[in-house]
Amino acid sequence: MRVAVIGVVGRLGRALVQALEDAPFTGPRGPIGWDQPEVELDALTADSIGVLLDRERPEAVIHTAAWTDVDGCARDPELAMRRNGTAVGELAVACAARGIDLIVVSTNEVFDGRRADGIAYLPEDPRNPINPYGAAKAEAERLAIAAYEAPGARGRLGIARTSWLYGPPGNDFPAKIARAALRARDAGTPLQVVADEIGVPTYTPDLAEAIVELLGADAVAPAGERWAIHHLVNGGRASRADWAREVLRVLGIDVPTVDVPASTWQRVSTPPLWGVLAPTPLPSGEPMRDWREAFAHAVPVLRRELGIG
DSSP: OOEEEEOTTSHHHHHHHHHHHTOGGGOTTOOEEEOTTTSOGGGOOHHHHHHHHHHHOOSEEEEOOOOOOHHHHHHOHHHHHIIIIIHHHHHHHHHHHHTOEEEEEEEGGGSOOOOOSOOOBOTTSOOOOSSHHHHHHHHHHHHHHHHHHSTTOOSOEEEEEEOSEEOTTOOSHHHHHHHHHHHHHHHTOOEEEEOSOEEOOEEHHHHHHHHHHHHHTTOSSOTTOSEEEEEOOOBSOEEHHHHHHHHHHHHTOOOOEEEEOGGGSOOSSOOOSBOOBOOOOOTTSOOOOBHHHHHHHHHHHHHHHHTOO
16 A cells, blocks of 8 residues: 655654564555655645646545644744645645545544543544644645545545654653753742643554554545544643643652642643543554553653753
8 A cells, every 4th residue: 555644754654664664554655655755835836736646646645744733833824724734634635536545644633622520532422623733734634535525536535633742863852841840950940730720641653553454454534435534642631730740750850749730821822721531442443551551651752852861
């Protein structure tokens, strides 16, 4: 199977290329990697991406490229919609016209995070984003589904929602919270950690393997269906404070922590406070591992990034 990955320089794109290189179904040539200038989100049209699709002739495309600066998206909602919303719709139209399977990576931020019943979001729950990043991602989902439901469309669409991604090349939440903890320790002050934002930390190599499993099992969408939504997250759930304290524990950074609400810091964007997704079954029947177990595998790289022996 010829698989193209859009966004190969990003956190998830890199992990996907590695996972696909190890997958037997991609063959000796491995995956096709696309990024700028081949795919320019600001100017992407069905015709422009169609030229690339016709030249490389992939059987499946995984779209991971996005403008992930949520505060930047809030400052420029129109650009956010173009990059994260309508560009995905154009890609979906081009793929569906050629019978190419497409997996679009989406986010928990398509939900408003206001539910207080402790129940994780299901794929069929209604989208109701509360910030421009989530709004653009929700529109991307809508446009992609419309493309694969259109008359004459071929191929299948998989929407892979996830949350709180971290992993190589670093500069992610664990790295940032560790650096903040080291500064607080040196200053002799406690570290403030957000206790009312709840989600599921998800390790990008694990997410990449889950997406590859969907492709390898021909399970982008159920047989006879045009599209499906998958929730691909590590097991369990945590507050930002829980995650921060786990980072400090495994790195051995001794600093007191103080729980504070997310409103302590004024941001341009409003994050959903409840971002827990209910995982959907993978073809193997095996769930993605618990987030703490996954994080343990990220620690050696994190130590090297921080210069902690």
